[in-house]
Amino acid sequence: MFQLSFTKIEKFLRCPQEYAWYIDKSVYNKYHQDTPPLIFGSIMHAVLNDYYKNLEKSERTKEKMIALFKQKYKANKAKHDAVFKDRKTVTGYAQTAGREFTNFLESPLSEIVPYVATEENIKTDLGGVELWAKIDRFDTSAKGLKIIDYKTGKYIEDEPDPLQLDLYALAAFIKFPEIPIHQKSYYYLYDNRFVEVACSSGEFKKTREKVLGIAENIQKTKEFKPKKNPKCIWCDFRTICPLWQ
Numbered sequence: 226m227f228q229l230s231f232t233k234i235e236k237f238l239r240c241p242q243e244y245a246w247y248i249d250k251s252v253y254n255k256y257h258q259d260t261p262p263l264i265f266g267s268i269m270h271a272v273l274n275d276y277y278k279n280l281e282k283s284e285r286t287k288e289k290m291i292a293l294f295k296q297k298y299k300a301n302k303a304k305h306d307a308v309f310k311d312r313k314t315v316t317g318y319a320q321t322a323g324r325e326f327t328n329f330l331e332s333p334l335s336e337i338v339p340y341v342a343t344e345e346n347i348k349t350d351l352g353g354v355e356l357w358a359k360i361d362r363f364d365t366s367a368k369g370l371k372i373i374d375y376k377t378g379k380y381i382e383d384e385p386d387p388l389q390l391d392l393y394a395l396a397a398f399i400k401f402p403e404i405p406i407h408q409k410s411y412y413y414l415y416d417n418r419f420v421e422v423a424c425s426s427g428e429f430k431k432t433r434e435k436v437l438g439i440a441e442n443i444q445k446t447k448e449f450k451p452k453k454n455p456k457c458i459w460c461d462f463r464t465i466c467p468l469w470q
């Protein structure tokens with residue numbers, strides 16, 4: 226079945242050529258480079274996941290979170306050292322991790338045990354298209370389900386794309402049809418800030434149609450052309466992109 230995720234959709238809408246190289250594993254494996262923010266984000270997500278899965282309530286402290294961070298860094302030390310390059314950079318990110326753990330522990334999230342906290346993809350059949358959604362956590366309240374996506378970078382005005390949470394809400398709506406979805410939020414750990422995306426009636430139908438429309442567009446595209454955009458500077462494929470030669 227044709228598979229889509231937020232990352233694939235975002236790439237296709239931003240630059241069809243980037244999407245085509247991203248899904249071609251032979252090109253991706255050759256040109257993809259991990260960066261400090263990418264590694265940092267993935268370690269932080271793993272720590273926040275372990276916080277509930279592997280720590281008893283009495284162990285849920287900042288010190289334990291820092292210990293988990295170190296453990297995850299050391300588990301792949303050679304690779305991580307190569308990406309972070311020098312001690313000063315590692316120290317800077319470790320300080321950021323400390324600040325983000327403090328904020329997390331002061332936030333209401335630390336006290337609520339999520340209904341679901343997973344790093345695995347939820348795969349949903351939308352009718353010929355399989356949507357993959359990697360949702361950080363669902364919480365429940367008397368009003369229904371809250372969907373939360375952790376962001377480990379600094380908050381930038383207008384940066385979060387509401388589509389990411391809209392896709393996660395659609396996946397949650399299909400997986401847990403018995404629970405109404407009443408809130409969708411990004412949580413910026415560095416700024417201790419929630420950014421909410423409004424829920425609206427009929428949104429699941431609209432989101433499903435949007436995803437199916439994008440899938441159709443991708444499948445009928447004959448030539449995936451490059452399109453310059455502000456994120457070109459972060460693109461893995463800039464060295465082979467015709468627009469940057």
Ligand code: SF4
Nearest residue numbers: 240451452457460466
């Ligand atoms: S460098 Fe820019 S234009 Fe070229 S493939 Fe990447 S995102 Fe597209």
